Amino acid sequence: MISLALKYKPLKYLVGFNLATLFIFLTAPVFWKTENLFVFFLFFIFCQIALGLGFKIGADGVKNKINYIPEPNKRFINFVFVFYVCTFLIKYAYLLKFYPHQIGEMINFLLIGIASPQLGYQMSIDPSRGFTIPWSIYAVISVVNQLFFIIGFIYWKYSNLSKKIIFIIFLAIEFFFWFGRGTNFGVINLIVTFLLVMFVNNSIKKIKLTQKIKRTVVIVLLGIAGLGVFTYNLVERGGGGEVNSSELSLGRSEIDENNSFLNSLPKSLVPTYLFTVYYVSQGYYHTCLAFDLDFHFTYFLGNNPETINIGNIMGMEVDKETYVYRLNQKGIDPKINWHSIYTWLASDFSFFGVPFIFFIMGAMLGHSWVSSIKHQDFISKIIFVITGNILIFSFANNNYFGSIFYSGTIVIIYWYITRVKGIKV
Structure with a gap:
């Protein structure tokens, strides 16, 4: 009960x-x-x-x-990680409207958005830039890829060191992607997803006072970081x-x-x-x-x-x-x-x-x-x-x-x- x-x-x-x-x-x-x-x-x-x-x-x-x-199948987790590693460039190429091999162009595109969130946001919604990858391909790879970060957060406590490093690298890339688009949605969503996973993973456990304090500090810091990103992006998108x-x-x-x-x-x-x-x-x-x-x-x-x-x-x-x-x-x-x-x-x-x-x-x-x-x-x-x-x-x-x-x-x-x-x- x-x-x-x-x-x-x-x-x-x-x-x-x-x-x-x-x-x-x-x-x-x-x-x-x-x-x-x-x-x-x-x-x-x-x-x-x-x-x-x-x-x-x-x-x-x-x-x-x-x-x-209670514990996810390791073969399934391995499949998700390998699949994401093999297809993440297709995902970003579709969303940024480049080809997967245009890595330098995608990085430059996002760097412009980081330097000027206003310009980055305008470029991301520019209707004159057409998609370079068929929607059907994006839809197929998204069946797995769209759950990668949710699964990564939930599976974190079961992960070995190599999986944790891989996940952190792709998490950093995802942050880079959203910062470069000049929008708050992806950054705040990742923070909320992490908090929801922490909430559901730890609610039933009895934890010590020191652990409660640590988690409270993490939540406060994430809240401050999210609010800071939120304000910065909107101010800069308005011209600063x-x-x-x-x-x-x-x-x-x-x-x-x-x-x-x-x-x-x-x-x-x-x-x-x-x-x-x-x-x-x-x-x-x-x-x-x-x-x-x-x-x-x-x-x-x-x-x-x-x-x-x-x-x-x-x-x-x-x-x-x-x-x-x-x-x-x-x-x-x-x-x-x-x-x-x-x-x-x-x-x-x-x-x-x-x-x-x-x-x-x-x-x-x-x-x-x-x-x-x-x-x-x-x-x-x-x-x-x-x-x-x-x-x-x-x-x-x-x-x-x-x-x-x-x-x-x-x-x-x-x-x-x-x-x-x-x-x-």
Whole structure:
């Protein structure tokens, strides 16, 4: 038996975090030009309730008579590492729109982005640069590659020295890649993934006070590092120098420069606070605006960037029917501004269907969490990290699911069949 406090531990933290982002949005020093704030508040709360109900049902539904895997198969891990080593250049070449042998060109491209995050970000979204590698090849290698860092973090305690060195090298390359693109997403995502793995690996263990202090220090340092990267990238993408609040206007809304809390902050903290508001509030505000638009069904292809890409390859052009795209009529650039997961999901399921999706994600989180801490199941830990990441970034976008779409879809189906339904494969 596990205690109720441990059973609902991730739900408490996750809902608390979501409520904190809602608080930042509602108390932001911004004149929000929308009449849907209260409607959004009710919608948000309903989604959190659905998440909680799903979590309880999922957590209570864990079966004991299932062949759980507390320690991953070494052959499988070796395969993942060897496969990634052999294909990582194809992955980066596809994402950067180069050929795999153009290593020097890719490095120079990323160095430019590190020197100037503003230019790096503009180059990374430049529509004039076409892909050099077929999408089909990228999709096939992504089935394995997209789980590499999750598996690497989970497997760390089982790894020998050579695997740890290999993993650290590729982790450094991944950081280099995201820094060079001038975006926060990948860097912060790696930090969050590490914290989720640490959370699920250590929650059931009784640890000494000194270990708690060490872990707290690690979390604080990672938080400071993430906040520093976040602020630096956004400041530099804005051209550097002193932050001009007029540049942070959100659509048709404007910063309240006479806000007492904003004016009471030390000048050195104003950029970080404004960019935090900018990052957290943007998605929620755009959801408020999306409530005014009609629902256009996107055939279950409009909920994240990767499925939209698949739709475009199929000639369906579902991107133009999504709420994200259609918000451009309200002055919201779909390529620059970001949107909450609520807006992304609504393109496929409508806003009435979004709470049901949160219920499903809650059930996945609850079931994978209890399976992880009760049985130390390796597959369930992967599902927990995937679902946790999706929900943590729900205020900003649904890009995370797009970034692990191919491998994530397969492992979720496998997990559902073998862990939830208990069918032997």
